[in-house]
Amino acid sequence: MVKTKKNQILQFPLIEEAKIEETSLFSAHQGYEVPSYIDENLHHDLRYYQQAAIRNYHYALAKKLPPQHVLFNMSTGSGKTDIMAALILYLYKEQGYQNFLFTVNTNSVLMKTRDNLVDQTSEKYLFDKKLVIDGQNIKIKEVDRFVRQPQKNTIYIKLESVQKVSDDLFVLKEGKMGLEDYEKSPVAILADEAHHYSASTKKEKTDENTWESAINKVLRARDDKEQKNILLEFTATVDFDKEVIYEKYRDKVVYRYPLANFMQDGYSKQVKRIETSANDCEKMLNAVLLSQFRKYRALAEGVKGTFKPVIMFKSPKVAISKEAHQLFNDVIASLTADELLKFIQHQQLLDSNDSSALELAYRYYLKNKDRLDMIVREIKHDFDPRNILNANDASGNMLEKGQYEALNTLESPNNLYRVVFAVAKLTEGWDVLNLYDIVRIEKEAKTNRAATMVEAQLIGRGARYYPFELSGKRSFKRRFDDDPSNASLILETLHYHTMNEPQYLKQLRNSLEQMDLPTGKDEKNPPIEIKVKPTFKRTDVYKHGKIYYNETKAVEDSYFDSLKKYGIDHKNDVRRVLYFGTREVGYKDISGETATKELYVERFDARFVKKAIQKLEFYRFSNLKKYLPLLRSMDEFIYGKNWLNADELKLYLTVPIEFSAKDITANEVLQVVVDLLAEYARKISSGYVKQRGTNRFIGYPIKEYLSNYKKRIPQMDTQTLLTPQDINNYDMNDADYDFYVYEKAIVNRLEYSLIERIKGHIAELRQKYGKEVYLVRMDEQMHRGSVKAERLKLHQFGDLTRRDGTLTEVHLQGFQPDFILLLEDENFYFQIFIEPKGMSGERFEKERWKEDLLLYLTDHQAEIEFEDGAGNVKISGVKFFTKDDGQHTVSNLVNTLLKENIH
Template sequence: MVMISDEAHHLNAETKKTLTKGEAEEKASWEGTVSEIFGQHPENMLLEFTATVDLSHEAIRSKYHDKILYDYSLRQFREDGYSKDIELRQADLPPDDRMMQAMVLSQYRRKVAEAHGLHCKPVILMKSKTIKESADNEAAFGAMVAGLSSDALDALRAASGGDETLSRAFAYIMDERGLSGPDFARELQGDFGREKVVNVNNPTDLERRQIQLNALEDRDNEIRVIFAVDKLNEGWDVLNLFDIVRLYDTRDGKANKVGKTTMAEAQLIGRGARYFPFMAPDQPEAEREKRKYDNAMDNPLRILEELHYHCSHNPKYIQDIRNALRETGMLDETARTVRLRLKDSFKQTSLYAGEYVWMNDRKKNTRDGVAGLDAYKIEGSFTYPSLMTGRVTEASAFGGGQLTLKPSNKEPVSREFKLADFGKAILSFAMDANDFFHFTSLKTYFPQLASASQFVTSDAYLGDVTVNVRGLLDDLAHLTARQKLDITQYVLHEIESGVKRESVEYIGTKDFKPYPIKDRFTDKILKLRIEGETGLSWTESNVPGLDQIDLSGKDWHAYEDSYGTDQEKHFIKYMHDQEARLRGIYDDFYLLRNEKAVKLYDFDTGRAFEPDFVLFLRKKGQEGSTILQLFIEPKGDQLRPKDDWKQDFLAQVKAQARLETIFQGRDYTILGLPFFNETGQTNTDFKAAFEAEALGA
C-alpha cells in the first residue's frame, strides 16, 4: 500500500507529548488510522508533503531527521523569485479608510494590467478578529462604497501625500488615464458592489461557495472582496490576492516571542504571497511564474509582484509580524531598495544624447541547414539491450552454490542488423505509435524532408541506421515480428532523445541594431539582497583599496554608485588603474553598469545574456569618430562552470557581429572580452584581451 499525504503535519498529533482538543481528534481520525494502515505490511509506503512541519518540536524533529527526502523552504522559494514581495503598509487611519486605500490600490493594479494587455482581477481579503466584527466591517464597507463620492477620493488623495504607492496610483488613474473624480467613484461602486463581495464566516455558506472561492482567477468570476476571520487558513489556493487588510488592532506577542495569532497571520500572508503568473510584454522570454522586476522597482508592472498587508500604525505589532514573517521565511531582512542614478555630467555628454548601444535579437530556428540525422550528432549505430537467452538458474537452499541449467550449449553472440531490413511495415508501425515520428513533427526538425517514406528509406535518415543486438545465435537468426518491433521502437526512442537534446528552438541573430543610449540607460530603483558585497554601496564595501577612490568624482563611471559583487567592484578598480592610459588614447570613455538595459542572445542557442558592463571608448578624428563598444562580465569562480557559454559567446561577437546600419562620420566596432576575475588565469586572459583590443598594445 502506498499512501500520499498532503498537509502531512496533521499526521503528527500522536507524536506530540501533550495534545490540544483538536490534536486529540486528529490523532483518532488521521494519524492513528494512517499509522495502523502503514503498520500492516513492512513494504507499505507513506509519502508526505507539508509546508508547515514543526521541526522545532523535539519529538517531530526526531521522527523526521532521517526521512526528509527534499527540503525546499519558503525562504528559498521566495529568494528564487516564485513569490510576491510583501510590503507592510502601516496607516494611522480608521478601518474604513484602510479599506478604501486597499480598494484604490486594487483598482490601480487592474488598470495597470489592462494597459499592458494582461487579464488580472485583483482580490482583497478583509481580515477581522471575530465573526460579529467581520459582519459589521462588511456592512461598513458596503455603506462606504455605496456613498462613495469624488470628495471622499479627493480627501484620501490629499491625505496620501507621503504615501508613494498610493500617490502613484491616484496619479496614474486620474492624471495619466484622465479619469475624473466622479467617474472614478462610479467605477469603484460598480466594481466593488455588494454582489462582488463575499463573507466566508458561515460554514454552510462557505461549503456552497467553495468552488467560487477556488476559482477567483477565472474571467467570469468577479468577486473582488472577501471578508473572513479564519476560514481560509489552509487549502485555499489563490494567485490573484494582492491586498490583506487587518481590521483590528490587538497583538499577542510577549517578550519578543511571536504569538499564535500573529503566526497564523504570517502564514495567511505566505498563502497570499503566491505569485500571480504573467508574461511580461518587455521580457517575452522571462518565466511566467517568477518575479521579473526586482531590478526595476519603478516599472508599472512591479505592482503585480507585490502583496500589500494593510494594518494600523502599531510599532510593536509591526515588529511582531516582521518576526513571524522572518520565521516563516517570507521576509528578507537583508533586502534593501536603492536608487541607481546616472550622473548629471554623463547625461549632458554628446555620447549619452546622440550615440547608440548595439544589440542583437533572437529568432525562431528554421533549421535550414538540417539535412539528416548527423545534423543532431546522431551517428546512426545503436546497441540494443540483450535479447532474453532462455537460460534458467537455481540455487541450493542450503548454500551449496548456484547451478545453471542450459537449454543448449550455445553462448550469446552479437549481430548487427540494418534497421531498414526489418521491413517497411515494422518501421511504419513503430513510427505511427510515436507522435514524434509523425510527418508534421519530423518536418519541424527536418525541414528538407519530403515525405515519411523518405525518412524510412534515405541513408541520411533511417536508411543507413544499424543496430547491434546480443542474443543466442538461433534467436538472432529467427527474430520474431515482436522482437523486430521492440528493437525498432528502442532505436527510434534513442533517435528522438538525441534530436531533442541537440535541437534548439531559437538562435541569436548576427545582425546588431542600434538603440539610443539615452533610451536604454536610465535611473533605476533596485531591490537588492545583501549577499557578501552585493547590495553594498561603494563606500560600504569591504574590498581593499576602494576607500582610496572617490567614485562619485570619476566622470567615466556613468552611475553615481556601485552596488555590485566583489568582482564587479574589483573590475571598476581595475578601470580606475587604467584611466591614464585610456585618456592617452581616447578622447573620452564611459563605463555603464547594465541593469536590464542591454540583452544579447547567444548565436547558437538563443539564450539570453545581460553582460554586467558596457564600456564605450571614443576617439575623434578629422573625418569623424571611432567608437568601440565592449561587453564585459566580471565572474566569480563559483559561477564559472554553468556560465562558460557566455564567455564563448563573447569571444564570437567581434568576428560574427554585423552592423548593417551606417552613420555618416561614425565608425562603430563591438566586441566581447573574456571574463574578468581578480585572480588566476582568468584575469590573465582578460588583461591580454583588454590590452590588445582597448589599449592597442
C-alpha cells in the same frame, strides 16, 4: 539537506539517493522521464518541480526495500493536488493500485479535493474528462467503501476526513469501513496537511486514539501481504526543529520545494507589506482604492476578460469581523467625490504614508479628478453589500458552511464578490488566486508569535499567482519582474495592510522568515535617474562615436540538414566516460589516484541507439519532426549520414585501467548512449531557431543610444533561501571615476568589483591610448521594450567552434553584455565587451554560450564586416569576469592592450 534554526544540518536520504539516481550511469533509472500517459491525462501541464517530485518517488520505489511511507514537503500553492492526481495515475498503471483513500483534517479541503479528483463537472477537475491509458478508457469512481471485487480499468477514490477515518476504526459501526476493509485490497493513502498527523509522535495525546495512530493502522493493515498499503503524505509545514519529528520523517521525505524557491521561480505573486498608522476605517478605504486601481491598470494593460481583485479583511474574532463588515458598508455608503479627494490629499500629506503602491493609486485618482464622480459610482457598485461575503460561523472557521462554493470560485466571471470578511483561523483549504489585499483589523488583534505565524501562513496562501490573460497568452508565472519601474507590477503583487508597530513588525518578519517567505515593505522607492556625464557628452567619442552590434537574418528550414547545424559535434568515434565508484574521470584527465585507459567497446552497435531512443520521450517522431523539419523518417535520423549514422558509430569508453571489455555490462553501455542522446535532445531543441546572427556589424550612434535612464534598487527584507544581489547606488562623479560615462552606477557587488579593477589600470591604459578610455554600463533599463533595445544585442554567428575545437550550443536569443570598454588611439577604435558572471557550476555552464560568443568575436575579427565600411574598428570580447577575477579576465585584457593592439 536543510539547515534548521538550531544550525543543524539535516539530511534526507531519499532525496540524496534520488540525486544519485538522476546522474549515475550505473542506475537503470538515470534519465527517467515522467511517463507520457500522465501528461496526456491531466488538465494542467506539470511544472519542472512537480515532475521532479514524481521522479524522486519513482526512484524511491525502485529501491530494494521501497518505502511504504513517504512525505512530500512542498510549498503552499505549488500544486500538491496536481501531484496527487499524477501519482494516482502512476500508482494505478505502474504498481496496480486501484483503491485510493484521500484524507485531511478539514471539510473545506475535502470539498475542494472532491472538485479536483472526482467531480467531472467542476471547473477545477484535474483529470481530462476522458481518461485513456494504454488504449483503455479508465473510470474514476468515488466510493464510501471500497468494493470487494474491483472492476477492471477503474480507480476508486474515497474522500474522508481524518476524524471520520479515525472514528470508523475506533468506534465500530455497522456499514462503516473498519480495519478489515483495509486488509482486503491494497490501498494507497493520500494524506493532505500531514503536519496534523504527528500527535502520537509528539506525545500530545495518548497513542491509541490519535489521527496518527488511525492512519498507521490503515497503513499496516496488509503488512503480511505481498502488496502492502502505502502512505503518501503532503504538507507545506513540517517542524524539523523538533527532534522527534525529524526522526520520524528523515528517511521518508522524498521531495522538498520550499516557499522561497516557489516564489523565486516566479510561480507566485510578489508580497509587500503596507505598514501604516492609519485606523481601520482609513485602511479599508485605502484597500478599496488600491483594489480599484488594480482593476483600472489591468484594463489599461489589455488584460483579457474580467479582472476582479479581491480584498480580505481579517479579524481575530467573529464579532469583530461582523463589526468591521458593518463599518465597511458605512464607509462605502457615505463616500462622495469630494470626500474621496480630501481623503487622498490628506493621505499624501501624512509622513506615515510611505507606500509606493498607494502613491501610484493616489496619482491616478488625482489625474482623473474630473472623473471622480464616476469612479465613486463604480466603487459603490463594485463594493455593494451584495458583493461582500462574511464567511464566518460560530467556530470562526471560514469554509465549513454554506459559503464554500462562492469562496472557492472567486476567480469566476460569474462570481461578483469583491470582499471577504473572515477571522484569523484561515490557514488551509482556500485556493483563491485573485486575492490581492489582506487587511488586518486591529481591534483586539494579538501580536504574539502564534498570531503572527497564522498571519504569515495566510499571506503564503494569498500569494498564489493569478494567471490572467495578456496579449493572447495566459501565464502561470510573473511577467513583470524584470522591470521594477512598471506600474503593472501591481497586478502581480499581494499587499498585506498591517499596523506600524515595531515590536509586532519584528515578530511578523520573524514568522515570515521561519516560513521562508520572502517579502518586503511596500515603501516609496522612486527610480533613481542615471545621467550621462556632461564631460563625456563633450568628447568626440560621444559626439561621433558608434557602438557596434551584428545583424540577424532569417533562417530557412533547408538550413537544418545535419546535427552540426544544431551545434552538435557528432563524430563516428564516440568518446564517453564510464562512471565508476563515486567519481567521473574524463578521458583527457589521467589522475594520479585512479589510472584510466580508453577501451573500445566491441559489442556496441545500432541496437543500443534504437533502445536509447525508445527511453527518451523527446525522440518520438511527432516531436522530433518539430525541430528537424527536413526529417522524413526515424530510420533516416538513426542511420542517415548527416544525423546519427548509427551503423558507422564506434564507442570508446574511459575506464579504470584494470577494466576489461567483459567488465562493462550491456546496461552500462545503454546508459552511456541514453546520456549522449539526452545531451543531443537539449541541443536540438535550443538550436532550432528562425533568426540567426551574421558577421555584418552595424554602428549605432553613441549619442542616440547612451542616454539618461531611471532605475530602482530592488527591495526585499525577509528572505532566507534566496541570495540577495546586494545592489547599491554608487556615486561616479569623483575624479577617480572620470573614465565611467554615467554619474551613478546601480550595480551589484561583482559589477562594482569589475569597475574597481578597471579603475586600477586606467592610468597605464591612458598612457598608451591617451584620454579616450571609457567604461560603459549597458543597463537593460536604458531602452526597455523599445526597438533600440533589440538592436543593442549580440547574436551568434559563424560555425560556433570553440577554441578547444568543440562546438558551442546554438541559442536564438541575443544578449547584451553588461559592460563595454571603449579605447581609441591614432590608428584604431576598440570596443571590448565584458560580462560579469557570479554563478558557478551547472548555471555557469548554461550561460557559457555567451562567453563562447565573446571569445569568438576576438578569434574571428577578420571575418567581421561593417555596414559603414569602417576599417579602423576592432571588436572583441573576453572571458566572463568572475569573483576576484578568477579567470584573470581584466589582467589578461590589460596585458594584451598594453603589449599590442587586439587582433
